[in-house]
Amino acid sequence: MQQMNILVIGGGIGGLTSAIALGKDGHKVTVIERDPQWSVYGVGIIQQGNVLRAMNQLGLLDDYLAASVGFDFVAVHAPNGAMVAKIPSPKLVDGCPANVGIGRRALQKLLADHTLASGAEVRLGVTANSFDDDGQGVTVAFSDGTSSRYDIVIGADGVHSQTRGMLFPDLDGPQFTGQAVWRYNMPRSEGLDSLHVYNGPTGAGLVPISKDLMYIYLTTPEPDNPRYPTEGLAARMVEKMAGLAGEVGALARHVTDDEAVVYRPLEGMMLRGDWHKGRVVMLGDAVHATTPHLGQGAGMAIEDSIVLAEELARAATPDEAFAAYRARRFERCAYIVDRSLEICMGQLGKGPPVDNAKATADMFQVVAQSI
Numbered sequence: 001m002q003q004m005n006i007l008v009i010g011g012g013i014g015g016l017t018s019a020i021a022l023g024k025d026g027h028k029v030t031v032i033e034r035d036p037q038w039s040v041y042g043v044g045i046i047q048q049g050n051v052l053r054a055m056n057q058l059g060l061l062d063d064y065l066a067a068s069v070g071f072d073f074v075a076v077h078a079p080n081g082a083m084v085a086k087i088p089s090p091k092l093v094d095g096c097p098a099n100v101g102i103g104r105r106a107l108q109k110l111l112a113d114h115t116l117a118s119g120a121e122v123r124l125g126v127t128a129n130s131f132d133d134d135g136q137g138v139t140v141a142f143s144d145g146t147s148s149r150y151d152i153v154i155g156a157d158g159v160h161s162q163t164r165g166m167l168f169p170d171l172d173g174p175q176f177t178g179q180a181v182w183r184y185n186m187p188r189s190e191g192l193d194s195l196h197v198y199n200g201p202t203g204a205g206l207v208p209i210s211k212d213l214m215y216i217y218l219t220t221p222e223p224d225n226p227r228y229p230t231e232g233l234a235a236r237m238v239e240k241m242a243g244l245a246g247e248v249g250a251l252a253r254h255v256t257d258d259e260a261v262v263y264r265p266l267e268g269m270m271l272r273g274d275w276h277k278g279r280v281v282m283l284g285d286a287v288h289a290t291t292p293h294l295g296q297g298a299g300m301a302i303e304d305s306i307v308l309a310e311e312l313a314r315a316a317t318p319d320e321a322f323a324a325y326r327a328r329r330f331e332r333c334a335y336i337v338d339r340s341l342e343i344c345m346g347q348l349g350k351g352p353p354v355d356n357a358k359a360t361a362d363m364f365q366v367v368a369q370s371i
Contacts (some may be wrong), residue, residue, distance in 0.1 A: 001312055001321065003027050004151035007127055007140055008120075009163055014284030014301030015156035016111035020058050023118030030150075031115065032142070034157075036125030036335035038110045043217075043263045044209035045181040046195055046295040048099045049092035050367040054302045056093050060114055066108040069208040070097025072193035078359045079200035081182075081245035085357035090368045099195065101207040102309035106369070128153075131166060133278040152318050153280040154308070157303070159267055167277040174267035174289050177344050180222040181292060182237050183262040186254035188214040189247070195295075200354055202240055203347060204248055212237055215252055217292075221348055225265050230316040266291045266344065270337045276322040283308060288333040293343040294363045296336045303371045304329055327369070335366055 003026045009017045011033030019029045047068075055064045076085040089098035116122065125144075131153065132139040141147045155163025159174050188208055198204040203219040220240050228236055234255050240303035241252040255261070271287040284301030308325045343359055345351035 001315060001318070004312075006095075007128075007138075007150040007153045008154065008156055010156035010158060010284075010286075011035070011112075011122065011124070012040070012156065012158065012207055012284075013107070013111065013298045014305060015154075015303045016108075016115045016165065017054075017058060017116040018154055018156055018283065018305035018308065019120045020060070020111070020118050022312070023120055024059070024307055025114075025313055027312075029118070029120040030148070031120055031122045032126045032128065033122065034125050034127045038108075038112065038122075038124050040104045041183075042105050042209055042260070043185055043262050044101050044213075045107065045298060046099065046101055046207050047299060048087070048364065048367060049090055050296065050371070051077075051299045051302055052096050052100065053092040054299070054306055056269040056370075057306055058114075060110065061093070061096070062126065063110050063114075064102070064107075065100070067110055068100035068102035069101050069210060071208065072098040073194050074099075074360055075194055075196045076360070077196060079198070079199045079245060081198065081248065085091050085359055087361050087364070089364050092368060101195070101209040103209045103213070105211075113313050127162065128166075133156050133280065135278065138279050139175045151279070152312075155280065155282040155286050156284050156305075157286055159269070159285040159289035161282065163280065163282055164271070164286050165279055166280075171271070171291060172269075173330055174269040176225050176265045177268060177291060177341065178221060178223050178225075178350065179219055179264060179291070179344050182218040182220065183215055183239060183264075184255050184260060185209075185213055185215045185268070186251060188212055197356060197360075198244065198248055200243070200245075201274075201347075202243055204241075204244055206248070206251075215249075219266075219293075219344075222265060227253065228263055230258050233258045233263060233312045237263075239259050266342075268337060268341055270334055272334075275326045276319075281308065281322045281325070282320075287343050288337050290337045291340045291344045293359070294359070294364065296340075296367065299367065300329075300333050300336055303332075307371055332366065332369075332371070336363070339363065
């Protein structure tokens with residue numbers, strides 16, 4: 001297709017990688033982001049080899065590696081702290097690590113800088129109020145009272161996607177699983193050389209994200225889906241860590257700042273029907289929000305961005321491109337969503353227990369396949 005005027009809704013990982021990918025093909029891109037501060041919470045994120053491969057495709061690899069910590073395996077521990085498996089990860093880019101840990105703010109800055117350098121316009125504190133799609137283009141009315149016309153619109157606005165609600169108002173939204181995740185940055189433990197996962201009723205993981213920092217995550221049963229106030233959040237996280245074995249439990253001494261605790265109820269959804277309507281299409285969590293048990297939520301959004309740009313480049317019409325994009329992405333994304341939810345349900349006793357080591361090894365083989 002010829003170069004287009006494209007609106008991307010959402011200035012997070014999926015939206016920004018989409019803007020970068022589309023900019024490389026010469027499209028005119030505008031990104032809108034509802035948060036006027038364009039901020040992200042300050043913990044980290046795990047990303048596997050398929051993300052390094054994607055960053056290489058986007059031309060971001062050197063900056064990405066400079067901002068992250070690489071590692072080549074995942075260590076899995078029993079509830080008593082004993083290591084039970086050391087799972088090697090496939091290296092998908094020559095000369096690079098198999099996985100990285102990276103701070104979310106560092107990743108956001110990298111993507112934001114490259115988005116702006118690509119020539120994209122970024123408008124903050126703005127949302128899309130309505131779409132008027134006449135088959136030839138989409139006129140979008142914005143929350144600031146302005147409106148503009150675009151050839152296509154991409155909704156990359158997350159698990160609670162406003163775009164999805166506008167396109168498909170009768171669809172059920174994301175479902176709460178009964179589990180939540182807690183995250184906190186702290187000094188990196190001596191010798192922490194990879195992601196270390198600890199199984200148990202309260203799951204835990206340690207992830208290096210810089211020379212001096214790591215983050216800890218906990219997964220806890222939260223059947224009533226509580227909304228904890230910020231005040232006292234650190235003390236609550238410490239309580240949740242009380243049953244953790246050995247050195248992991250001892251890390252509770254670092255959890256002192258209420259504002260630094262990131263607590264999130266785990267929700268998921270998989271859009272089994274169309275991912276587009278007319279000239280508006282969606283990607284990332286807007287169509288396949290996953291729990292974090294396989295560490296692939298952001299990775300799937302980044303891959304979506306690349307595939308969507310590729311299909312727009314080769315297709316004759318937006319509808320053809322959108323259908324081809326979904327066809328390439330659906331099975332892979334559904335695997336991540338469904339398998340992650342199985343692990344979650346097994347941890348909660350709502351389904352059969354899942355062997356984490358095997359599930360992780362299987363996932364590595366799946367995402368190593370080309371997109």
